[in-house]
Amino acid sequence: AQSVTQLDSQVPVFEEAPVELRCNYSSSVSVYLFWYVQYPNQGLQLLLKYLSGSTLVKGINGFEAEFNKSQTSFHLRKPSVHISDTAEYFCAVRTGYSSASKIIFGSGTRLSIRP
Amino acid sequence: DTGVSQDPRHKITKRGQNVTFRCDPISEHNRLYWYRQTLGQGPEFLTYFQNEAQLEKSRLLSDRFSAERPKGSFSTLEIQRTEQGDSAMYLCASSLKGTSSKLDHNEQFFGPGTRLTVL
Numbered sequence: 001a002q003s004v005t006q007l008d009s010q011v012p013v014f015e016e017a018p019v020e021l022r023c024n025y026s027s028s029v030s031v032y033l034f035w036y037v038q039y040p041n042q043g044l045q046l047l048l049k050y051l052s053g054s055t056l057v058k059g060i061n062g063f064e065a066e067f068n069k070s071q072t073s074f075h076l077r078k079p080s081v082h083i084s085d086t087a088e089y090f091c092a093v094r095t096g097y098s099s100a101s102k103i104i105f106g107s108g109t110r111l112s113i114r115p
Numbered sequence: 116d117t118g119v120s121q122d123p124r125h126k127i128t129k130r131g132q133n134v135t136f137r138c139d140p141i142s143e144h145n146r147l148y149w150y151r152q153t154l155g156q157g158p159e160f161l162t163y164f165q166n167e168a169q170l171e172k173s174r175l176l177s178d179r180f181s182a183e184r185p186k187g188s189f190s191t192l193e194i195q196r197t198e199q200g201d202s203a204m205y206l207c208a209s210s211l212k213g214t215s216s217k218l219d220h221n222e223q224f225f226g227p228g229t230r231l232t233v234l
Contacts, residue, residue, distance in 0.1 A: 036225075042227055044206070090157045099221040100210075103160065105159070106157050107155065108155070108156070108157050
C-alpha cells in the first residue's frame with residue numbers, strides 16, 4: 001500500500017530565503033508523485049507532478065521538486081520565497097498512471113513567510 | 116469561471132440533520148471525485164464517478180453517506196443523520212479521461228470545497 005509522510009507540519013521562513021518542504025513516500029509499485037498547494041479558503045491547485053522521465057520537475061510559481069527513488073523522497077524547493085507563497089502544501093502519490101487512480105495525500109506542511 | 120464549483124461553501128447543521136452538497140465539474144470532464152479533509156490533515160478519497168457510474172467507494176463512506184451523478188454532469192453528496200465527526204471540508208475534483216491508456220494521466224482539478232460544521 002502507498003503512503004506519504006510530510007515530515008514538517010509547519011515551516012517558517014523569511015521572505016526571499018530558500019525553502020525545502022520534505023516528502024517521503026512508500027510504495028510497492030511504480031509511483032506518480034504530486035505537490036499541491038492550498039491557499040486559505042481555496043481548493044487544491046497542482047504545483048507540479050512526476051510521472052516519468054527527468055527526476056527534476058519544474059512547476060508553477062518557481063517551485064521545483066526532485067524525485068529520488070533510492071531515498072523514496074520527493075522534496076519541494078524554491079530558491080527565493082515571496083509573501084504570496086504562504087499556504088499549505090500537500091505531497092501526494094497516485095496509485096496508478098490513470099487520472100482515475102486514487103490520490104493519497106500527506107498531512108500537509110504549512111509554509112509561513114515572514115517579512 | 117469555468118473551474119469546478121461547489122455549493123454551498125459553508126454549512127452549519129445540528130447533529131442528526133441531513134445535508135446535501137452539490138459539485139459542478141468542469142464541463143467536458145467525465146470523471147468526478149469526492150474527498151474529505153479534516154483539520155490538519157490532507158484530503159482523503161471518498162468516491163469516484165466515471166460519467167454517471169460510481170466506480171469506487173472508500174471504506175470511509177459509511178452507509179449514512181450517498182453520492183449520485185444522475186446525468187453524468189453535476190454530483191450530489193448527501194449525509195444522513197449527521198454526527199459531529201462528520202465536520203470537515205468536503206472537496207470535489209474532476210478530470211478528463213484520456214483517449215488511450217497512454218494518454219490517461221490528466222490531472223484532477225479541485226473545487227473550493229464545502230466546509231461542514233455539525234453542532
